[in-house]
Amino acid sequence: MTESKAQNMSSAPLDAFSNLRVTSIWTFLQTIQWTEPWLMGLLAFHAFCFISTLFTCKYYRLQICLFLMMVGMVASAEYLNELAAMNWSLFSKFQYFDSKGMFISLVYSVPLLFNAIIIVGVWVYRTFCTMTELKTMQLKRKAARQQSQKKTQ
Structure with missing residues (x-):
């Protein structure tokens, strides 16, 4: 060293x-021993969540459900940490679940929050695009109205 x-x-x-x-x-x-089956399953779960986040970008209602599920899972991380700390020997070789929740926060909550941030970013982008389209339509209508008023005069 x-x-x-x-x-x-x-x-x-x-x-x-x-x-x-x-x-x-x-x-x-x-x-962390990343070769443990439950950790490999957790990584697969996060990959599935990320792929779901990307594929639901065009489906607003489905993305709302996905967002609420992810935020709910993050909110329940403290209880999951306590449960896993009491029963870690049933599924793990090592006691990863500390009282401060560092492990569960890093490997469980942070990836879910990353997906939630992506979803919020998509929502902000879609809102911006909708507002731009609306303003463009308003300006076109105003120009058409002014054009028709000039023709009548």
């Missing part, structure tokens, strides 16, 4: 589930 890493690691607290010192989100994510 290089001296700069050792110096950096000495100032960081021990994380909740190993003897490694966590100095950043990246080092925290590196300590």
Whole structure:
């Protein structure tokens, strides 16, 4: 280990589930055993959510449902963390679920919130496009009215 890493690691607290010192989100994510079946399933779930987010961009009502489901899942993350912390040995090799919720926030909530942000961005873009079309129609009607008034005079 290089001296700069050792110096950096000495100032960081021990994380909740190993003897490694966590100095950043990246080092925290590196300590996770991504080959565990339930984590691979979680990654597949997030890939499915992302693909669903992209494919529902043209379906406003379906996207509302998807958005509400994702926000609901994020809101329930605290309860899911408590449940998983009590039963971690049934599905995992390591106790990842700390009392502060760092693990569940990073690997569960953040990807869901990222999808929710994409959905909100699509909504803002669609609203902007609708407002632009509306203003264009208003200007065309005003120009047509002025044109018809000039013809009658």
